Amino acid sequence: MAKQPMLKFVTVPRDMPEKRGADERRTDFHEIYAEYADEKAKEQASRCSQCGVPYCQSHCPLHNNIPDWLNLTATGRLQEAYEISQATNTFPEICGRICPQDRLCEGNCVIEQSGHGTVTIGSVEKYITDTAWEKGWVKPIKPAQERPESVGIIGAGPGGLAAADMLRRAGVQVTVYDRYDRAGGLLTYGIPGFKLEKDVVKRRNEQLEAGGVTFVMNCNVGEDISFEDIRAKHDAVLIATGVYQSRDLGGPGAGSAGIVKALDYLTASNRAANFGDSVPEFESGELNANGKKVVVIGGGDTAMDCVRTAIRQGAESVKCLYRRDRANMPGSQREVQNAEEEGVQFEWLTAPKGFTEKGGKVAGVMVQKMRLGAPDATGRQSPEPIEGADYVEDADLVIKALGFEPEDLPKLWGVDGLEVTRWGTIKAEFTTGKTSLDGVFAVGDIVRGASLVVWAIRDGRDASEAILDYLNQPAAVAAE
Ligand SMILES: Cc1cc2nc3c(=O)[nH]c(=O)nc-3n(C[C@H](O)[C@H](O)[C@H](O)COP(=O)(O)OP(=O)(O)OC[C@H]3O[C@@H](n4cnc5c(N)ncnc54)[C@H](O)[C@@H]3O)c2cc1C
Numbered sequence: 001m002a003k004q005p006m007l008k009f010v011t012v013p014r015d016m017p018e019k020r021g022a023d024e025r026r027t028d029f030h031e032i033y034a035e036y037a038d039e040k041a042k043e044q045a046s047r048c049s050q051c052g053v054p055y056c057q058s059h060c061p062l063h064n065n066i067p068d069w070l071n072l073t074a075t076g077r078l079q080e081a082y083e084i085s086q087a088t089n090t091f092p093e094i095c096g097r098i099c100p101q102d103r104l105c106e107g108n109c110v111i112e113q114s115g116h117g118t119v120t121i122g123s124v125e126k127y128i129t130d131t132a133w134e135k136g137w138v139k140p141i142k143p144a145q146e147r148p149e150s151v152g153i154i155g156a157g158p159g160g161l162a163a164a165d166m167l168r169r170a171g172v173q174v175t176v177y178d179r180y181d182r183a184g185g186l187l188t189y190g191i192p193g194f195k196l197e198k199d200v201v202k203r204r205n206e207q208l209e210a211g212g213v214t215f216v217m218n219c220n221v222g223e224d225i226s227f228e229d230i231r232a233k234h235d236a237v238l239i240a241t242g243v244y245q246s247r248d249l250g251g252p253g254a255g256s257a258g259i260v261k262a263l264d265y266l267t268a269s270n271r272a273a274n275f276g277d278s279v280p281e282f283e284s285g286e287l288n289a290n291g292k293k294v295v296v297i298g299g300g301d302t303a304m305d306c307v308r309t310a311i312r313q314g315a316e317s318v319k320c321l322y323r324r325d326r327a328n329m330p331g332s333q334r335e336v337q338n339a340e341e342e343g344v345q346f347e348w349l350t351a352p353k354g355f356t357e358k359g360g361k362v363a364g365v366m367v368q369k370m371r372l373g374a375p376d377a378t379g380r381q382s383p384e385p386i387e388g389a390d391y392v393e394d395a396d397l398v399i400k401a402l403g404f405e406p407e408d409l410p411k412l413w414g415v416d417g418l419e420v421t422r423w424g425t426i427k428a429e430f431t432t433g434k435t436s437l438d439g440v441f442a443v444g445d446i447v448r449g450a451s452l453v454v455w456a457i458r459d460g461r462d463a464s465e466a467i468l469d470y471l472n473q474p475a476a477v478a479a480e
Pocket residue numbers: 098099100154155156157158159160177178179180184185186187190191195219220221222240241242243266301302305443444445446450451452453454456
């Protein structure tokens with residue numbers, strides 16, 4: 001009888017790829033996890049229990065065929081594993097690196113529920129596609145036939161790029177407009193290199209360009225070209241502009257120098273550390289933590305990226321203030337652990353009340369101690385202040401990482417009839433991305449609010465199908 005290649009979770013323990021030591025990784029911006037060696041990837045994939053109803057798959061926003069590509073990896077059929085993996089995911093090696101797997105696929109792995117430790121799905125996904133790139137299995141985009149219709153995509157983040165990829169493969173003429181100088185959106189300028197090295201994004205951008213996608217960079221829609229001009233140039237338009245308006249903090253001293261926005265800080269760091277760009281605000285020290293006492297306010301993934309960036313820039317100390325406790329923070333527990341290993345101190349149950357300053361520059365954060373009170377309407381315990389427990393936390397750089405909101409696009413772009421929700425996100429059908437304007441679709445964070453890369457990819461793929469349906473209706477295009 002053939003040997004059973006799977007279900008090894010009882011005998012083979014869970015093993016992540018090797019993680020570099022904290023002392024080493026504090027000094028650079030390279031990824032912290034190594035690649036699996038071939039045998040290790042096979043072994044770890046063989047732990048999958050091949051469930052009849054795979055919960056990992058149903059909790060992956062892309063419904064990746066995880067048990068199938070784990071089985072193919074375990075049995076050495078890696079090229080087939082890659083074919084199956086890329087059939088449902090435009091950027092599997094990116095998701096393998098940065099999806100919060102503990103909340104998605106891996107968080108629903110049944111062998112985890114039985115106490116054996118989840119299959120390392122993300123790491124195997126990354127291994128499969130990195131190997132495919134290395135072996136030349138990732139083929140250039142070559143449409144079987146060209147189509148005359150064109151689609152304008154505003155925003156070169158994962159949502160826009162996933163749609164560009166699908167539409168171009170179908171032969172559509174695709175132009176992507178972006179206000180930055182490099183494509184990738186937050187993959188390029190938001191997420192630091194220690195989570196996602198920039199060459200991984202760059203080779204995808206180059207693949208799209210080589211496949212015939214036209215990129216119009218340094219083009220801020222609403223300023224350099226109007227939305228109506230883009231609409232007039234193309235048969236359909238996709239809005240994938242993300243959310244960039246930072247939530248702010250008030251209180252005394254809130255306008256002091258040295259209190260900066262997370263995304264300004266991370267963008268400057270990504271430009272300087274990963275691309276070697278000259279960034280005046282980084283060079284002047286304004287957006288550089290070197291030698292400073294840094295306080296980051298917030299408990300999400302952006303805050304985790306800021307604290308870990310500050311460590312790498314050589315901060316004197318890095319503290320993170322969050323108003324709930326560890327169990328109730330929105331950021332990934334894996335990232336908190338990485339940050340702690342690297343030397344970040346977390347001050348749980350603390351909220352800023354204001355700032356002290358010296359000569360116009362921030363000198364400290366006035367901190368209010370909190371406790372968790374009764375659950376709110378969502379069942380989450382609300383933080384409430386503890387009277388008489390305030391203190392001042394010394395700081396000469398304060399980074400605000402409190403989340404993002406959408407810009408008011410209809411107003412910024414002067415567009416009538418583009419409906420938005422009460423949160424300011426664009427009103428679009430979730431399964432198609434159709435907006436209130438004919439031939440205009442929207443995807444990613446600008447529809448969902450700040451979300452995840454994997455959801456932006458899912459939206460981009462869904463919308464591309466809806467756009468193809470739209471282009472296939474002769475009346476829609478002829479009606480221009
Ligand atoms: C610091 C940080 C860390 C994160 N870490 C993770 C993580 O680890 N895992 C994860 O899954 N998600 C993470 N996210 C969330 C994730 O990055 C986003 O959900 C995802 O990038 C959204 O994709 P998008 O295509 O909708 O928008 P974006 O990636 O924001 O791309 C939008 C693009 O539109 C362009 N644009 C905007 N307005 C205009 C205009 N008027 N004209 C022209 N171009 C315009 C922008 O320049 C940008 O390139 C993180 C987010 C941040 C901020």
